[in-house]
Amino acid sequence: METVAQLETDPHPTLAAIRPIGWVDALDAWVVTGRALAIQVLRDPETFTVDDPRFSTAQVVGPSMLSLDGTPHKTHRDPFESPFTLAETRRRFTQPVQQTVNTLMHAIQQTAATGSDPTAPGASRLSADLRPTLAGPLSVAVVALSLGLPPASADTVLGWYTAISASVSGISAGQRATADGAAAFAELHKHVAAGIDSSDSLLATAAHAGLGIDEVVANAAVLMFGGIETTEGMITNALWHLLTHPDQLALVRADPTLLPNAMEESLRLEPAAAVVDRYATRDIELPGAKIRRGDMVTVSLAGAGRDPETFPAPDTFDVRRTNARRHLAFASGPHICLGMHLTRLETLTALEAVLNLPGLELSPGSPPPHGLVFRKPTALHVTWDA
Template structure:
């Protein structure tokens, strides 16, 4: 098939800084005229129309993740993130039960609440904090350490392994071979996880999943555990930070929530719609396909803009308004849809809701000091550069 990339004259004008800093305006420009468009700056097809985004995410036969263009598999081995069809199901299904809402509530409500309380204890007397790095990030990391049963490992060591693996994946994406450091970090992660698998039973979410994973080798379970780390750290940090940003930048809603904390789930949901921390998901075409006006040959990168879908005015009237009273709050596609829908969504929601609840209860006078730095930006992962806040110092408990 001959592709018609030249046809997309609006897409040709979009730059990477536009996408990083002003993606909502870009999506509103593209959606009515080029709902799927060729973007030369990022060398991919970009979809901003919600219905089309959903169609593509649900059709794994035509739009797959199983492609060498995805570098994660080269560093951590095959996992649910890089497979489709039957093998995807084999890798994912052992994890589905322990990630169900009821199981997540039972296993994580207490420890997540405790991590949050300890982090707040640690900042009480300072009267100021940068919440993204000092609060949101650590909650995400501690929760994943708990899930993987690695509680004896210092947070710092886990983060170092994680950063090194992420760095190796980024380099492979840029065309470099897998680095020795990347291999060593993945081996270190394996070494820390094998005893967890040996302990077995229901001692951790990972051990529970491993117990149900008849057809998977230990190496394959470890690869999926690495993917849980990828899925559960950066996005969760962004999700909590974005929710705090939306709350602090809407003082009237903040006051309502302080009086009635039952509004918190709706605030989190609306924040997830407005600014999905993972703003795009990528697929490769397996065959030549026509999508809208686009003629897409097999093997090309198609990028689904979750940000674009979530502000499609067809589904969300007045889409740029932060409105937690919307009747269809949960119609956002922030967790993706189809076979790769986020596995951790109940755990992520629990973390965000508990974070807001405890912060507002214990630091009711919390206020943002730099709204511009707090505005979420980023090409793939969207979050504040920094969430600087002040509050009246208190004695630790």
């Protein structure tokens, strides 16, 4: 029987063994790992709802578009949608994202050069951990920009986010919400509420659309949560995949038009948000599973991305895979990721910048992706030529 720790380290053998659906004792849930079945569940909110007291994120931040279905879901989501269409994303965010990446990369190179000892062995190489220096600060800056949040340091926002994320992940693993998570959300609540006074912010737009302050804050929290988590995970996972597969990196270097597909292939193999939870509203029989009303049904986006019926050689990282974009990393149905175009823009911009570093390599011992609900490396240590 698999433990939560084993699933956090490497869930993929278990997900393959139970495909398309199976009961996992460690999660006390049915886990859907087949792609077609995952789409069926995600697109049927009447049978598989998020609106349940057990829903982990709602326990930490309160009801939001993430934890409501039907008309309430639409009421919460609609005021936030307009800036995140593909056309609006490109128009509003292409330049600021590029500027932010340029600023962060300049700081990374300056810090690495300043901290190096020119007389030390291997002094021709510079090093950095790209998770806290690039992926995290970029995601925080762009989320704050998109919502119109009052200024706050990236470290402060990342601190709140880390505490809230840990609390949500713990609930999914059967633990209680943490005091640290509650305290971080209280600080975030004060910060977001202050932004509602800004007449041109997305927060103000949502408030004017009829959402109360607590509702605006809850939705801002899940958008921040999703925006930071998804982007940070996408960047670090994609770089980890490319740097641990030199042959695939060589293909991308030889043909840079492959980079967007390499990003999609990384999303397929290791989506930053690996699972989403649903709750059965009625008894229903799925292939190989008799689900009872109230059962938790966890959709493994990671499992769906490795379904061999859709993806031949599903465990292979192949930047030329023709159908890589058929992954479900952004879910499907009414809860499909609101910011998927923005996080793709951020990730691609960051990847292009990092891959320009000469002689880029992953440092020995840099950790692989890890996590149950959210999967990414805890650090991304790299070196490059000075």
